[in-house]
Amino acid sequence: MVGGPLLEHKGSVTSVAFSPNGKHIASGSWDATVRIWEVETQKMVGGALRGHRGRVTSVAFSPDGKRVVSGSWDQTVKVWDVETQEMVRGPLLEHTDIVTSVAFSPDGKRVVSGSWDRAVRVWDVGMQAMVGRPLRGRTDYVTSVAFSPDGKRVVSGLGDRTVRIWDTEMQDVVGGPLLGHTRVVTSVAFSPDGRRVVSGSGDRTARIWDTAKT
Numbered sequence: 001m002v003g004g005p006l007l008e009h010k011g012s013v014t015s016v017a018f019s020p021n022g023k024h025i026a027s028g029s030w031d032a033t034v035r036i037w038e039v040e041t042q043k044m045v046g047g048a049l050r051g052h053r054g055r056v057t058s059v060a061f062s063p064d065g066k067r068v069v070s071g072s073w074d075q076t077v078k079v080w081d082v083e084t085q086e087m088v089r090g091p092l093l094e095h096t097d098i099v100t101s102v103a104f105s106p107d108g109k110r111v112v113s114g115s116w117d118r119a120v121r122v123w124d125v126g127m128q129a130m131v132g133r134p135l136r137g138r139t140d141y142v143t144s145v146a147f148s149p150d151g152k153r154v155v156s157g158l159g160d161r162t163v164r165i166w167d168t169e170m171q172d173v174v175g176g177p178l179l180g181h182t183r184v185v186t187s188v189a190f191s192p193d194g195r196r197v198v199s200g201s202g203d204r205t206a207r208i209w210d211t212a213k214t
Helices: none
Strands: 013-018 024-029 033-038 056-061 067-072 077-081 087-092 099-104 110-115 120-124 142-147 153-158 163-167 185-190 196-201 206-210
Touching: 024 056, 033 056, 033 067, 067 099, 067 110, 077 110, 110 142, 120 153, 153 185, 153 196, 163 196
Parallel strands: 013 056, 056 099, 099 142, 142 185
Antiparallel strands: 013 024, 024 033, 056 067, 067 077, 077 087, 099 110, 110 120, 142 153, 153 163, 185 196, 196 206
16 A cells, blocks of 8 residues: 555445556545545645535546546535535435436536436536436446546446446447346446456456447
């Protein structure tokens, strides 16, 4: 371990992320706060980012490192300015259950969120509004979401043991669900070239999928 541990949180830490330049870390916790840390000094930058009324489940940096998005048990998505430590967008309110996962698009203009309400939602950060309709189909609760490198697709992991890929412009599933896991899918991510998806599951396996064959 390089220094640390970072000790300010008062509850379980559920999500962490490096800034794109590697100089900062964002952390989200069951204490309902988001905290920003300086990697070199390993000290918290300013105070805790407070505003959520429930456990923070997921945090992610924008591509320019200037903002952090967070999702929470309070069913909201919030966007924070790293420098001023103020909430600058949100709360985004369309979800009707716990928000489990959030991520910025590669251009930083959109945010995707997944929820126990079985919906994947894409948000226009500037307009603070949902883009189109929720992406849900006949699916179970959503555990994890991620944008493709080109921002045109979103992958979601689900409680029904499937992985689904969505076209963000057409707002529809690309091909059928990816089947093979035997328990809840807990985490998903695109490869840097966007040609593969990796998924992790409660069935103790990680699986790699060819997106061109979906």
